[in-house]
Amino acid sequence: MRLREERDRRPRGKTDGDEGRVARLARAAVSRRQLLAGTAKVAFATALGLVGHGVRTPPEARAAEAKRVEHIAGRTGAPGVVAVAAASSLRFLLEDLRRVLRKEDGLELRVSYGASGNLARQIMRGAPFDIFLAADEPWALAVAKGGLSEGAGLVFGLGRLALFVPDGSALVADGTLDDLGRALNDGRLMRFAIANPTHAPYGRAAKEALEAKALWQPLRPRLLIAENVAQAAQYALSGGADGGLIAASLARAPALAGRGRSALVPADWHGPLRHRALLLRKARKPARAFLAFLATPAARALLARHGFGVVHSNDGVARNND
Amino acid sequence: MDWRAIDISLSLALWAIVLLIPLATLLARWLAWTRVRGRSLVATLIALPLVLPPTVLGFYLLEAFAPGTPLAALFRALGGSGSLAFSFEGLVLAALIFNLPFAVQPIERAFEAIPPHVREAAWVSGLGSWQTFWRIELPLAWPGFVTAIALVFAHSLGEFGVVLMVGGNIEGVTRTASVAIYDKMQALDSAGAGRMSLLLLAISFVAIAIVNASARRRGGPE
Numbered sequence: 001m002r003l004r005e006e007r008d009r010r011p012r013g014k015t016d017g018d019e020g021r022v023a024r025l026a027r028a029a030v031s032r033r034q035l036l037a038g039t040a041k042v043a044f045a046t047a048l049g050l051v052g053h054g055v056r057t058p059p060e061a062r063a064a065e066a067k068r069v070e071h072i073a074g075r076t077g078a079p080g081v082v083a084v085a086a087a088s089s090l091r092f093l094l095e096d097l098r099r100v101l102r103k104e105d106g107l108e109l110r111v112s113y114g115a116s117g118n119l120a121r122q123i124m125r126g127a128p129f130d131i132f133l134a135a136d137e138p139w140a141l142a143v144a145k146g147g148l149s150e151g152a153g154l155v156f157g158l159g160r161l162a163l164f165v166p167d168g169s170a171l172v173a174d175g176t177l178d179d180l181g182r183a184l185n186d187g188r189l190m191r192f193a194i195a196n197p198t199h200a201p202y203g204r205a206a207k208e209a210l211e212a213k214a215l216w217q218p219l220r221p222r223l224l225i226a227e228n229v230a231q232a233a234q235y236a237l238s239g240g241a242d243g244g245l246i247a248a249s250l251a252r253a254p255a256l257a258g259r260g261r262s263a264l265v266p267a268d269w270h271g272p273l274r275h276r277a278l279l280l281r282k283a284r285k286p287a288r289a290f291l292a293f294l295a296t297p298a299a300r301a302l303l304a305r306h307g308f309g310v311v312h313s314n315d316g317v318a319r320n321n322d
Numbered sequence: 323m324d325w326r327a328i329d330i331s332l333s334l335a336l337w338a339i340v341l342l343i344p345l346a347t348l349l350a351r352w353l354a355w356t357r358v359r360g361r362s363l364v365a366t367l368i369a370l371p372l373v374l375p376p377t378v379l380g381f382y383l384l385e386a387f388a389p390g391t392p393l394a395a396l397f398r399a400l401g402g403s404g405s406l407a408f409s410f411e412g413l414v415l416a417a418l419i420f421n422l423p424f425a426v427q428p429i430e431r432a433f434e435a436i437p438p439h440v441r442e443a444a445w446v447s448g449l450g451s452w453q454t455f456w457r458i459e460l461p462l463a464w465p466g467f468v469t470a471i472a473l474v475f476a477h478s479l480g481e482f483g484v485v486l487m488v489g490g491n492i493e494g495v496t497r498t499a500s501v502a503i504y505d506k507m508q509a510l511d512s513a514g515a516g517r518m519s520l521l522l523l524a525i526s527f528v529a530i531a532i533v534n535a536s537a538r539r540r541g542g543p544e
Contacts, residue, residue: 110492113509234507234510255509
């Protein structure tokens with residue numbers, strides 16, 4: 001608008017010399033070479049995106065996808081897909097489970113791992129999950145109380161805390177944490193990893209266990225506080241920590257067990273880590289089947305293999321901790 | 323290699339480019355040639371994502387996306403299902419905001435570099451303002467556009483903090499390549515994280531190479 005006014009105010013065809021120059025400039029500006037170069041650049045940028053789109057699935061994955069048409073139907077909302085928000089302690093268990101379910105039931109698990117507290121907060125803010133697998137009850141029950149789930153779900157496993165010591169560390173993997181206290185005093189312990197106690201259940205349990213041994217205060221300046229328990233495991237394994245208190249289910253996974261030692265911390269040194277599963281509101285149909293599967297003997301065997309305590313009575317629905 | 327995450331990253335980058343470049347063109351052209359009061363305020367607002375900690379941006383975006391806010395209501399009215407936070411659409415909206423300075427500033431510099439007499443001369447020769455834009459301004463400012471597109475592309479792929487906060491690492495929906503690397507680290511899969519990092523490194527390298535090549539080509543109109 002403003003441009004047009006400016007132009008109109010100006011006397012047309014000021015001088016011939018100017019006009020000749022304009023013509024030259026205009027010609028130069030839109031010369032073929034520049035246009036071609038410009039087009040090529042756009043094409044390249046677009047191609048970069050499109051090629052990426054095309055190659056996103058390697059052939060074997062594409063064949064597998066083709067078998068399940070419903071999988072291709074969309075990113076979300078497709079039948080046969082269950083979106084799970086799962087505590088980080090469940091990572092290796094669920095990766096196993098996901099292979100089994102994919103092969104035997106054609107069920108596709110899409111899992112987001114995180115600290116139970118963070119996941120609960122995401123669910124309360126409307127994150128589109130079908131199932132919430134929390135590592136302890138308060139977070140699960142907070143979600144249930146908010147009316148975001150169908151009932152209070154079920155307790156499917158009991159978590160255990162473990163001391164993990166990576167190869168090369170001078171710490172002794174001793175579940176009673178006696179050596180931890182000594183190492184603190186004789187300088188063998190520089191950094192120690194735990195998950196964040198404010199929103200990660202295993203972090204809360206670690207804090208309680210350390211408090212039970214009167215180690216929490218002296219250890220505090222040396223703590224590496226991880227976002228969730230899987231990150232605490234990563235810190236303990238490769239982040240420069242001399243050890244860490246992590247989930248037993250992670251400590252016995254091959255990725256860690258092969259590169260360090262671990263020992264269980266007595267279960268009564270911390271509040272229970274009752275892993276609770278919730279069916280969230282508006283959950284897709286296969287989610288119900290997945291929840292039912294968690295209570296089967298096959299699932300229990302898998303849980304036990306991954307270091308979880310097994311719950312035999314399904315006391316889930318009635319139970320409320322607060 | 324997590325191809326689905328790479329697909330999501332590329333889709334995000336493409337959407338950001340397609341939606342943001344026209345908007346940035348309008349803003350940049352206005353910023354380059356206007357002298358009205360409030361211009362510097364707008365310029366400051368646009369530059370803000372450059373210096374703002376991603377957590378601050380993430381916090382405000384999450385607040386703005388929360389169920390019950392006008393943005394969330396608009397999203398529903400437009401046919402969106404569920405919540406704007408933790409959705410791909412929410413991620414695109416976030417990308418428009420965190421990429422704003424990367425899109426606007428190079429284009430603005432390019433428009434500024436066009437001498438006023440060139441446009442005046444075009445008007446004098448009878449070109450309308452639309453024709454002047456297409457045939458004179460756009461070709462002259464083109465290197466700025468290439469820079470903007472490459473930067474938006476690279477930054478959309480690379481942004482981590484905002485994406486993790488607003489998107490929440492949902493597999494197949496908001497788990498972008500950079501979030502997938504973080505996720506693989508926590509899965510103690512450093513080989514997988516390494517492969518994806520290498521790919522992102524290569525893509526970033528190409529993007530910067532494009533920016534540099536286009537900067538070398540930038541010549542004045544004379």
